[in-house]
Amino acid sequence: MRKVNVCASKKYEVIIGKGLLGKAGEYAKAVVGTGKAAVITDDVVDSLYADILVASLENSGFTVVKMVLPNGEGIKTPENAFKIINFLAENRFTRSDTVFALGGGTVGDLAGFASSVFLRGIRLVQLPTTLLAAVDSSVGGKTAVNLPTGKNLAGSFYQPDLVLCDIDTLSSLPEGIFKDGCAEVIKYGVISSKTLFDTLKNGINNNLSDIIAECIQIKSDIVSLDEQDRGLRQLLNFGHTVGHAIERGTDFTVSHGGAVAVGMVIISKAAYKSGLCEKSVHDEIKELLTAYNLPVSTALTAELLLEHALSDKKREGGTISLVIPEYIGRAVTKKVSVDELESFIKSGLDN
Numbered sequence: 001m002r003k004v005n006v007c008a009s010k011k012y013e014v015i016i017g018k019g020l021l022g023k024a025g026e027y028a029k030a031v032v033g034t035g036k037a038a039v040i041t042d043d044v045v046d047s048l049y050a051d052i053l054v055a056s057l058e059n060s061g062f063t064v065v066k067m068v069l070p071n072g073e074g075i076k077t078p079e080n081a082f083k084i085i086n087f088l089a090e091n092r093f094t095r096s097d098t099v100f101a102l103g104g105g106t107v108g109d110l111a112g113f114a115s116s117v118f119l120r121g122i123r124l125v126q127l128p129t130t131l132l133a134a135v136d137s138s139v140g141g142k143t144a145v146n147l148p149t150g151k152n153l154a155g156s157f158y159q160p161d162l163v164l165c166d167i168d169t170l171s172s173l174p175e176g177i178f179k180d181g182c183a184e185v186i187k188y189g190v191i192s193s194k195t196l197f198d199t200l201k202n203g204i205n206n207n208l209s210d211i212i213a214e215c216i217q218i219k220s221d222i223v224s225l226d227e228q229d230r231g232l233r234q235l236l237n238f239g240h241t242v243g244h245a246i247e248r249g250t251d252f253t254v255s256h257g258g259a260v261a262v263g264m265v266i267i268s269k270a271a272y273k274s275g276l277c278e279k280s281v282h283d284e285i286k287e288l289l290t291a292y293n294l295p296v297s298t299a300l301t302a303e304l305l306l307e308h309a310l311s312d313k314k315r316e317g318g319t320i321s322l323v324i325p326e327y328i329g330r331a332v333t334k335k336v337s338v339d340e341l342e343s344f345i346k347s348g349l350d351n
């Protein structure tokens with residue numbers, strides 16, 4: 001078992017290991033006490049893991065209610081956030097009761113957002129069941145819902161009280177969902193750790209707990225310095241501006257991890273063509289993503305990518321912050337004007 005401490009506006013532990021769902025009640029009780037527990041999950045995760053979690057919570061003295069939403073990014077709406085809020089109100093939850101977000105990033109973001117708004121904030125335990133949620137969205141306190149105009153456009157910074165990452169849930173994932181998380185893991189190597197990047201060349205499954213803990217430690221270090229995403233934290237968005245544009249431009253038929261993978265390839269190519277890094281940086285990134293069977297190209301045009309990129313949250317007036325890899329293990333942010341962005345993206349698409 002591995003533990004990572006996060007020191008943001010709230011201090012909490014991320015615990016990573018096998019069989020944690022069955023002990024979730026004990027771990028949660030030690031942090032939030034008992035009381036009412038609302039398990040928020042989706043129908044796929046519900047059939048696999050909710051019973052184990054509910055039994056564990058009940059055995060530790062929680063009174064449990066459960067809300068099950070359909071699986072998929074489509075549930076991350078303001079309407080569903082209010083459904084959860086009303087569910088908590090109808091069950092007379094108070095601020096000493098706790099929401100348990102059991103699922104991937106979609107459930108975590110949605111339930112986290114509802115938790116931050118209900119009674120101006122109630123207790124929250126994140127239980128990620130995908131690799132992507134484990135290494136990224138469950139940690140660091142970003143919560144959000146999507147608007148018709150863009151992804152994650154309404155949200156809050158709201159740190160959980162505890163994150164429990166049960167490795168057993170990750171290994172039962174369909175291959176595509178696991179691969180999605182691998183893109184985010186590779187991202188951590190590029191922006192912060194050559195050692196991690198090189199380790200990933202030997203595969204990920206042999207020391208999954210250690211690799212997840214390393215990613216979370218990198219995220220924790222960044223979030224503790226810039227919780228509100230004013231500068232340093234933007235490094236975590238390497239590949240994401242173009243990635244989000246690809247997700248939207250393909251009506252979300254390309255997954256988040258796949259889109260981020262292509263985004264990393266496009267940006268690193270544009271970066272070397274602009275003299276911001278060596279070509280070998282781009283080549284190494286592309287090679288590792290390819291080894292993980294992640295996509296490395298898109299049929300979308302630069303014009304379309306630009307259109308969607310401009311509704312990205314990282315835009316500030318006439319500029320947008322892009323994350324540029326300087327070498328493997330170090331990235332920097334660079335403000336690019338909206339006018340420059342199209343030609344930058346174009347140079348990343350060109351052969």
Ligand code: GLY
Nearest residue numbers: 136140142233236
């Ligand atoms: N997913 C990027 C962040 O948490 O800042």
